[in-house]
Amino acid sequence: MMEDHDPKPNTPPDTPPPLPPPVPKPQRPPQQLNRKPEEDVGPPVVQIRNLWTRFGRTVVHQDLNLDIYAGEILSIVGGSGTGKTVLLRQMLGLERPSSGCVRVFGEDVSSASPEQLQRMRNHWGMLFQQGALYSALTVFDNIALPLRELRALPEDVIRDAVLLKMDMVGLGPGDANKMPSDLSGGMIKRAALARALALEPQLLFLDEPTAGLDPDLSDSFVALIQTLHSELHLTVVMVTHDLDTLFALSSRIAVLAEKHVIAVGPSCDVLRVPHPFIKHFFLGPRGQRALEVLEERIARKESED
Numbered sequence: 001m002m003e004d005h006d007p008k009p010n011t012p013p014d015t016p017p018p019l020p021p022p023v024p025k026p027q028r029p030p031q032q033l034n035r036k037p038e039e040d041v042g043p044p045v046v047q048i049r050n051l052w053t054r055f056g057r058t059v060v061h062q063d064l065n066l067d068i069y070a071g072e073i074l075s076i077v078g079g080s081g082t083g084k085t086v087l088l089r090q091m092l093g094l095e096r097p098s099s100g101c102v103r104v105f106g107e108d109v110s111s112a113s114p115e116q117l118q119r120m121r122n123h124w125g126m127l128f129q130q131g132a133l134y135s136a137l138t139v140f141d142n143i144a145l146p147l148r149e150l151r152a153l154p155e156d157v158i159r160d161a162v163l164l165k166m167d168m169v170g171l172g173p174g175d176a177n178k179m180p181s182d183l184s185g186g187m188i189k190r191a192a193l194a195r196a197l198a199l200e201p202q203l204l205f206l207d208e209p210t211a212g213l214d215p216d217l218s219d220s221f222v223a224l225i226q227t228l229h230s231e232l233h234l235t236v237v238m239v240t241h242d243l244d245t246l247f248a249l250s251s252r253i254a255v256l257a258e259k260h261v262i263a264v265g266p267s268c269d270v271l272r273v274p275h276p277f278i279k280h281f282f283l284g285p286r287g288q289r290a291l292e293v294l295e296e297r298i299a300r301k302e303s304e305d
């Protein structure tokens with residue numbers, strides 16, 4: 001999708017023109033990757049414009065721009081300290097940028113009042129890496145919390161909604177009264193995902209969703225996210241260091257380096273950007289292994305289709 005359209009030579013089919021000598025493709029400057037997917041996907045769900053973040057004299061983001069479109073899974077990657085978490089927190093309205101703006105569903109999160117933010121948050125869900133569940137509440141009460149906070153729903157409606165969400169993430173009614181300390185790592189993630197989905201959000205934020213899971217649990221959690229993403233028509237914004245998760249889930253990847261987004265696009269396009277971080281992150285031994293797994297998955301899917 002990233003290449004410009006080559007004009008077709010206007011010659012009759014029986015007289016093919018001689019093949020020109022191969023011309024090396026010019027390297028695209030990375031910022032040219034920063035454009036929307038080709039299909040008509042409407043206005044961005046998340047729009048970040050000219051964003052600067054400073055902590056004292058430290059500049060973390062410098063004139064950062066990023067658009068996230070409906071229905072995609074956009075993953076943010078970058079080296080340690082490049083500001084991925086801060087950016088996620090700014091999208092959630094938990095931190096304000098020093099300047100610039102972050103719009104979610106067209107509303108400016110960066111200047112919203114606490115009341116406006118609360119209303120906006122009812123349209124998105126968050127799965128945090130840590131502190132996923134309240135340890136003093138049962139699984140049921142953790143998932144019911146966002147519904148109860150609305151102060152508008154009767155308990156029987158809440159009960160049905162919670163059990164439905166538990167079923168969606170693969171938890172049974174027998175898990176409802178368990179405490180978080182009784183759950184395995186994979187079940188904690190599933191319960192936290194159920195809570196993130198409690199208000200039926202259109203937008204889901206995931207911070208390191210598979211961190212701390214062993215490879216099998218990680219694979220099944222990735223498969224669950226894939227299923228929910230397509231069944232619920234979610235837009236997903238994810239921060240992850242895990243290359244298997246990244247390649248398996250991402251529609252597009254945004255790479256943070258040098259204080260801004262140096263490339264954003266499908267993984268195959270981002271991998272071609274000649275930047276030292278991209279080479280190091282994606283094309284080292286870990287990246288090669290994850291790519292091989294991805295290629296196997298694609299080949300398997302193609303042969304099934």
Ligand SMILES: Nc1ncnc2c1ncn2[C@@H]1O[C@H](COP(=O)(O)OP(=O)(O)OP(=O)(O)O)[C@@H](O)[C@H]1O
Binds near residue numbers: 084086
């Ligand atoms: N409240 C704060 N006050 C001062 N500096 C901060 C604050 N929050 C974040 N930072 C700094 O901003 C930079 C970006 O932090 P952030 O946590 O977003 O990085 P990250 O890309 O998520 O890193 P990692 O991959 O290691 O989690 C870091 O240098 C961090 O120390």
